[in-house]
Amino acid sequence: MAPELLSEEEIEERLEEIEDWEWVDDSIERSIEFESFMDAIDFINRIANHAEEADHHPEIFNVYNTVELSLTTHDSGGLTHKDFDLAAKIDLEV
Numbered sequence: 001m002a003p004e005l006l007s008e009e010e011i012e013e014r015l016e017e018i019e020d021w022e023w024v025d026d027s028i029e030r031s032i033e034f035e036s037f038m039d040a041i042d043f044i045n046r047i048a049n050h051a052e053e054a055d056h057h058p059e060i061f062n063v064y065n066t067v068e069l070s071l072t073t074h075d076s077g078g079l080t081h082k083d084f085d086l087a088a089k090i091d092l093e094v
């Protein structure tokens with residue numbers, strides 16, 4: 001079953017835990033710049049493991065040493081706890 005959508009209030013509350021993420025429409029986004037392309041790719045590989053574990057997959061956009069991430073819960077049509085739980089795990093890998 002798809003997880004429940006969070007209310008605007010719940011979203012605001014959970015955004016406080018992940019300050020580097022921005023709420024954009026039905027998703028949360030974060031952009032990160034690394035020292036090198038390989039650092040960016042290593043980071044993507046680390047977060048891929050978290051994504052598989054959670055069965056929740058971010059949109060990942062990489063150009064050279066930058067990685068842009070976007071999280072939403074497609075099955076629910078917006079933001080759920082799954083997005084914020086994964087964002088918090090991703091932050092530990094930066």
Ligand SMILES: C[C@H](O)[C@H](O)[C@H]1CNC2=NC(N)=NC(=O)C2=N1
Binds near residue numbers: 056057071074075076
């Ligand atoms: C069947 C499978 O569990 C679902 O399709 C999962 C996979 N990964 C997913 N990732 C994201 N970001 N949103 C989803 O709704 C989603 N659903």
